[in-house]
Amino acid sequence: MTRLNQANLSRLPVAAPGYDRGALSGGIVHFGLGNFHRAHQAVYLDRLMNLGKGHDFAIVGAGVMPSDAKMREVLAAQDWLYTVVEQSAEASEARVIGAMIDHLPAADAVAIVAKLADPAIRIASLTITEGGYFIDATTGHFDPAHPAIADDGRNPDTPKTVFGMLVAGLKARRDAGVPPFTVMCCDNIPHNGVVTREAVVETARLSDPALAEWIAANVAFPNGMVDRITPATSDRERRMIREDFGVEDDSPVFAEDFIQWVLEDNFPQGRPALEEVGVEFVEDVTPWELMKIRILNGGHAVIAYPSGLMDIHFVHEGMENPLVRAFLDKIEAEEIIPVVPPVPGTDLHGYYQKVAERCANPKIGDTIRRLCLDGSNRQPKFIIPTIKDRLARGLTVEGLALESALWCRYCAATTDSGAVIQPNDPNWDRLTAAARAARTDPGAWLGMAEIYGATGLDPQFAEPFARWLGMLWREGTAATLTAYLRG
Structure with missing residues (x-):
């Protein structure tokens, strides 16, 4: 067993960085x-x-939440190194990643803003989850009245949110005559660059x-589409990295x-030559973005809630269930893909x-619970837009209405067997009360207008939703899926 750190790189039994990490310099704050x-x-x-x-x-790295302190502590002890294990169904391959050189704590906004003001930093990038952009689901736009944002507006020199820190960093650069960094969103949000631009501009306003x-007028916010299934790290993964690869790594990543990665090429201060390692640079990322969000992320939701209600733990086990797999195949072929624009x-x-x-x-070990997480933020982005598109074209939404009913039934907080579903959404209490x-x-x-908008009031959606929800309560998930699949 070899402890992962810089001194041990040459002794590791897995692939390690072939470059001099001491010669690296920071160009991206993430x-x-x-x-x-x-x-x-990375x-x-x-x-x-x-x-x-x-x-x-x-x-x-830059901390976002107080919980980031533990990650920083673990990675600092490993000289900012960690192992990524890439897993196909047939094989697993491990490699140590060395592209990170520091991590600034979330509590130290002064240090983060100072680093953003450094002319060497040309890109500020974000993966703060779909729910981290303060979007008002009723309007679909950034909410500057959110208490955290309003507080940054009153105290711009001591920001606490990501957007307040970005604004402070950009202000410091403007005042010093330093060109602005590019802000690159890497979250699964439609038009993520546009969304991020609105958040930064309106926080500054x-x-x-x-x-x-x-x-x-001066800051670039390229849109991008990112994709890789990456489960959370647990003791299972830490044990596997030790037993299967002989590396003592307290924060491995299995993927x-x-x-x-499809990205608009809009980086006025320069960028790394990522096209040489597989990133696809395009003029307009929208077609790829919609394809991924609706087919993959929407598909995840279709798998998640029936599996959760039938006490299925892993995603691959859900795909092995003939009812869940057939449900996914049918909805994708008949309702989702037909309204995805060509790519x-x-x-x-x-x-x-x-x-x-x-x-x-x-091999992935991705969990159904992870796919069920945060439906109040994910459904308005991954499922409801497809429902709206179909209704606008006069098309049926039987399968998507059932998916929404399954989400509702899941939020009632018990599975079909009576097992308790632990809170799995920032708005869990409200969702549970509404679901019951x-x-x-x-x-x-x-x-719930902040989730459905006017779509929830459309009888072409509300009628099948109510019908499927009633059947789920009366007959259970398996019988309801069977009825849907039989047409």
């Missing part, structure tokens, strides 16, 4: 150093650095309207072998088959 970032953006940069390029674009206009050079049905193959990978009320009054669920 907010949200979770598993996805560490298995995605992996691409590590690959590029192994080609002898991009050494001035090393990652400086609360304290300095002139600065807001300067940001709007599928598939990885994709250059891509067969949408072929893309879906790859998605299904990835979800069925038994919906057993006799479906409008109690569909009336």
